[in-house]
Amino acid sequence: MSKRIYLSSPHMSDEGYEMDYVKEAFETNWIAPLGENVNKFEQEFAEKVGVRAAAALSSGTAALHLALKAAGVGSGDIVFCQTLTFSATANPIIYQNATPVFIDSNYETWNMCPDALEEAFNKYPEVKAVIVVHLYGLSADIERIAQMCKERNVVLIEDAAESLGSLYNGQQTGTFGDFGIFSFNGNKIITTSGGGMLVSNNEEAIEKARFWATQSRDKAIHYQHSELGYNYRMSNVLAGIGRGQLKVxxxxxxxxxxxxxxxxxxxxxxxxxxxxxxxxxxxxxxxxxxxxxxxxxxxxxxxxxxxxxxxxxxxxxxxxxxxxxxxxxxxxxxxxxxxxxxxxxxxxxxxxxxxxxxxxxxxxxxxx
The missing domain is CATH 3.90.1150.10 (Aspartate Aminotransferase, domain 1)
Structure with missing residues (x-):
């Protein structure tokens, strides 16, 4: 039988950039969840997409979960979510005990229909956040959707898990809303085998997300936790792979x-x-x-x-x-x-x- 052709599998660089950074992590013995690769990957990624801050996390799902938390979404809140997507877009809404309302797409973008979104706003004026997806790398009508959210003071989260490198009017997708999330799963355009990134121009919110992602560990010599935390940080080894992948x-x-x-x-x-x-x-x-x-x-x-x-x-x-x-x-x-x-x-x-x-x-x- 002929060789297997996959839908979209990992593709490491021919130059071996990834191994250089991974080797450095091993040689310095920094293979734990934090280290130089994590810090540099966040900086280099933020610069690449054009935002002020980024947090390297264990998955795109984790990034979306923390975006909802940073948006103040909690029990009983309404969150509008694009219906044509993978379940990882919707699951974090349930993690926060919130209620999803699913929004149809249009043929022009295959993504969230602004007219359907307008209808949803009229039906649920108390909505807390909107999650729009850039499906298969196709941009949603993001400027119009962002304006609609801004007029209503509703937080906009972009699920750009599939659209890293896509441009809308010259601007990277994932950077129009209050928060953008990216995935580095094995099938994505670049990969860290597993991992994700939360980005925002709100540097304080990203810093808070990093805090939550490291078990909400307070600054104390002993282990002290004043808030619920999560084990969501990306490892230094995987961040090294990400730095190499970003180059290609x-x-x-x-x-x-x-x-x-x-x-x-x-x-x-x-x-x-x-x-x-x-x-x-x-x-x-x-x-x-x-x-x-x-x-x-x-x-x-x-x-x-x-x-x-x-x-x-x-x-x-x-x-x-x-x-x-x-x-x-x-x-x-x-x-x-x-x-x-x-x-x-x-x-x-x-x-x-x-x-x-x-x-x-x-x-x-x-x-x-």
């Missing part, structure tokens, strides 16, 4: 864009395929190349056929309001997110793929 981020973004353009060029003659939306002021990272199908071919036809050839692909995320755990929470919008789920396919987007791999994939799809 631009290269990875360009390869992801190349893959998307390759698919679009090679499959352009096929009927019944619609491509991810493209907005002139948006420059996506195309973390995953996704399509929707309008003809007789179904997503499962493509997924099953590729899998038989040892090639991984996936459906588009199943909306949260359709998930068994979240089905009883309110949902505002129409059926756009459901249609994107029902008709969508994420194609292999490995940055390690060669043109030969891409021709192999496209020829299989053309044969259907």
């Amino acid at each position: 981020l631009d290269e990875r973004v360009e390869k992801k864009r190349y893959i998307y353009e390759f698919y679009k060029r090679e499959l352009k003659e096929l009927n019944g395929i619609k491509w991810m939306p493209e907005i002139k002021i948006d420059r996506p990272n195309y973390w995953l190349s996704a399509i929707t199908l309008t003809g007789d071919t179904t997503p499962l036809d493509i997924i099953d056929t590729l899998e038989k050839e040892n090639i991984e692909s996936r459906p588009v995320w199943k909306p949260m309001h359709m998930q068994p755990y979240f089905k009883n929470y309110d949902y505002v919008g129409s059926t756009i997110s459901e249609q994107l789920f029902g008709n969508g396919v994420c194609l292999p987007s490995e940055t390690k793929m060669t043109d030969k791999d891409l021709y192999r994939i496209t020829s299989i799809i053309k044969s259907l």
Whole structure:
């Protein structure tokens, strides 16, 4: 059988940047949760995306959890959450004993629909925070959504787990709201194997998040805790991997864009395929190349056929309001997110793929 092609697996730098920093951590014996790599990774990441402060954490989920906590979200509070996303976007709302209200997407961005958001604001004027997602590296209508939140004094949290390197009107996604969160899970555009980052221009809030993430340990010679804490800090070893990966981020973004353009060029003659939306002021990272199908071919036809050839692909995320755990929470919008789920396919987007791999994939799809 031909070699396995994955949807999106880790890709270390050819130059070995990661090993240089990891080796330094070992040689200095700083392999514990804190150290020079953690400090430098936070500084270098904040500079890269253009914010004042960043906190390196154990996961993007941890970052989102602390963002909600920093926003003052607590028991009984309403939080608007994009429905078309992975469950990690919604789960931290429950961690805080708050109540999610799910918001539909639009076709223009595949992300939170501002009109549906307006409807939700009218229905729940007491809402505490909004979580918007930049799905698959596609920017939401973030300037409009940010303005809507600002007018109502509602905290805006950007889930940019999939959009590191994506630009909206020249600005990095994850930096328009009060807080932005990023993920370095193994399938993301850069990885630390597991890890995340919380960013904000509110330096005091980031410092507080670091405090919570280190078990809320007070400044005392003995172990003293005046607040509930979490074990959420990133290790110095993983931060070293992140520093090395950050050096090749631009290269990875360009390869992801190349893959998307390759698919679009090679499959352009096929009927019944619609491509991810493209907005002139948006420059996506195309973390995953996704399509929707309008003809007789179904997503499962493509997924099953590729899998038989040892090639991984996936459906588009199943909306949260359709998930068994979240089905009883309110949902505002129409059926756009459901249609994107029902008709969508994420194609292999490995940055390690060669043109030969891409021709192999496209020829299989053309044969259907």
